[in-house]
Each structure stands twice: as C-alpha cells, then as structure tokens.
Amino acid sequence: GAVVSQHPSRVICKSGTSVKIECRSLDFQATTMFWYRQFPKQSLMLMATSNEGSKATYEQGVEKDKFLINHASLTLSTLTVTSAHPEDSSFYICSATKTGLAGNTIYFGEGSWLTVV
Amino acid sequence: DAKTTQPPSMDCAEGRAANLPCNHSTISGNEYVYWYRQIHSQGPQYIIHGLKNNETNEMASLIITEDRKSSTLILPHATLRDTAVYYCIVRGNAGNMLTFGGGTRLMVKP
Numbered sequence: 001g002a003v004v005s006q007h008p009s010r011v012i013c014k015s016g017t018s019v020k021i022e023c024r025s026l027d028f029q030a031t032t033m034f035w036y037r038q039f040p041k042q043s044l045m046l047m048a049t050s051n052e053g054s055k056a057t058y059e060q061g062v063e064k065d066k067f068l069i070n071h072a073s074l075t076l077s078t079l080t081v082t083s084a085h086p087e088d089s090s091f092y093i094c095s096a097t098k099t100g101l102a103g104n105t106i107y108f109g110e111g112s113w114l115t116v117v
Numbered sequence: 118d119a120k121t122t123q124p125p126s127m128d129c130a131e132g133r134a135a136n137l138p139c140n141h142s143t144i145s146g147n148e149y150v151y152w153y154r155q156i157h158s159q160g161p162q163y164i165i166h167g168l169k170n171n172e173t174n175e176m177a178s179l180i181i182t183e184d185r186k187s188s189t190l191i192l193p194h195a196t197l198r199d200t201a202v203y204y205c206i207v208r209g210n211a212g213n214m215l216t217f218g219g220g221t222r223l224m225v226k227p
Contacts, residue, residue, distance in 0.1 A: 006160070034214055043204075043217040044161070093160045095215070103149070106215055108160035 002026060004096050006109035013116055016041040018082045021112045023050075023094030029074035030096035038091040038111075050077040050094075097112075121205045126222040129199075134167030135192040137221050142186040148209050150181060152190045154201040155220070161204065164190065195225045 005062045012021045023033055029053045036044040048058045048069055056069035066088075068080040077096075081088055093111045097104050120125055129135040140163040141150065149168050153161040165179045167188075172179045192199055204220040205208040 004160075008200060035144060036217075044215075046216070049214070088144055091158070095161075097142070103166075105166070106151075107163060108153075111160040113158070 002110065003028075003098060003107040004094065004109040006046065006092075006094055008112060009110060010113045011115070013084055013114070014084055015085055015116055016117075018080055019084060019112070019114060020078055020080045021092055022078070022095070023077045023109050025075045025096045025098070028096075028098045030077075030098075031074060033071060033077040034095045035069065035079050036093045036095070038093060044093060050079075052077075062072050081114065084114070086116045088117075089114055089116045121207055121218055123203070123205055123218065125219060126224070128224050128226055129192075129195045131197060131225055131227050132194055135195040135199065135223060135225070137189070137190040137192075137203050137205075137223065138187065140187045141205070141207045144185050144207050145209075146148045148207045149163075150179065150185075150188050151208060151215070152177070152179065153204045153206065153215075154199075155204070156201040161217075164203075183184045195223075197225050197227065199223065200225045 017023045033050040035047045037047050038044045046059050047062045048056045050056050050069045050071040052071045058064045071077040091111050094109045095106050097106050141142045149166050151166040152164040155161045164176050165174055167181055184191045202220040202222050206215050
C-alpha cells in the first residue's frame with residue numbers, strides 16, 4: 001500500500017487564487033520531506049526541502065513567497081501555490097524518507113495535478 | 118551524488134526479460150544504486166536498491182558490476198503494465214534527496 005500520500009490528486013483553480021496540496025507519511029515520521037515539480041515529458045525537478053519545525057529551504061529560482069511550505073507535524077507537509085497563474089500548472093510530487101532494516105528508502109506520493117485556468 | 122547515464126528509450130516484448138542498463142562511473146564507495154520507475158501521471162515508485170551485491174525482490178533484480186561503475190535492472194517477465202520511465206539514481210544512504218536524470222522510457226509491446 002501507499003507509504004506517502006498526497007491530496008488532492010487533481011485540482012483546478014482560477015488564476016489569482018491559492019491552492020494547497022498536502023503530503024502525508026502514512027506509517028512513519030518524516031522530519032524532512034521534499035517537493036518536486038514535473039512538467040510534461042520532463043524529469044522531476046526539486047523545488048524545496050520541507051523541514052519539520054523550521055523554515056523550508058528552496059532551490060535556486062523557486063520563489064519562496066509563491067510556493068509556501070509548512071511542515072507542522074512529523075507526518076504532514078503542505079505546499080501552497082499562492083496567486084496561481086497558468087504557468088504554475090504542473091504535476092507536483094512530494095517525497096519522504098523511511099528508515100528501515102535495509103537503510104533509508106525514499107518514497108514518493110502519488111502526485112498532484114494542478115491546472116490553473 | 119554521482120551522475121548516472123541511461124539510454125533514453127528501450128523496447129521489450131511482453132513476457133520477455135527487460136534489461137535496463139545504467140552507467141555510474143563516478144560512484145563513490147558509500148553510494149547506493151537506486152531504481153525507481155514512473156508510470157504516466159503517477160509519482161515515482163521505488164523498485165530496488167543495492168550497494169555492491171546483486172539484489173532481488175518481488176519486482177526486479179539488480180545486477181551491479183564488480184567495479185560498481187554500472188548496473189542493470191532486470192524485469193524478468195515484462196508485462197504491458199511495466200511500460201514506464203525508469204530512473205537509476207546514485208546516492209549516499211544518509212541522503213534524503215534524489216536528483217533525477219532523464220531516465221529510460223521502457224515500452225513493453227504485445
């Protein structure tokens with residue numbers, strides 16, 4: 001079954017509005033989660049690192065005021081796309097690391113399709 | 118993390134073994150080889166990982182060369198549902214982030 005879950009899987013919003021995407025680790029705690037963005041026929045690009053209890057760290061070129069990240073608990077990180085524009089339409093994916101007997105394994109959520117109209 | 122090189126695309130007949138190569142010539146001693154796949158419109162799915170020994174699980178086998186500079190992911194009996202982009206990624210066990218390259222687009226054909 002799923003280890004990391006995202007919600008919603010698909011969302012359509014109007015230009016200028018904000019939309020929130022949730023990422024949950026289902027049976028483990030994750031002090032760090034990662035947010036990726038993927039455009040059609042391209043590979044995943046890391047946007048930011050979500051740190052529980054502290055500020056997120058953003059990759060170069062990613063606007064922190066536009067992509068707000070909150071990691072309020074050890075099992076939940078949220079990404080809020082503020083004042084969305086059509087060019088923000090993309091596939092957003094989160095990941096979290098689970099520690100086990102075989103070491104650390106990174107699991108991904110199912111992804112969230114955002115369409116801004 | 119070390120960089121990896123994969124062929125951009127491969128075809129495989131349904132029911133046959135799919136062998137996906139990956140070159141990671143700059144891999145360092147403490148870095149693992151991870152394989153993920155991404156089926157269209159879904160998040161990446163973990164397949165398998167290894168350090169230097171060959172590994173097998175219910176999904177696939179991972180063969181790592183003795184010098185660790187390359188590896189091969191083997192899907193023993195490919196099905197149409199195995200059509201996906203397969204990513205080979207190298208990272209240290211302590212790292213939490215993955216850097217994705219272009220991957221290999223595997224097309225399983227009837």
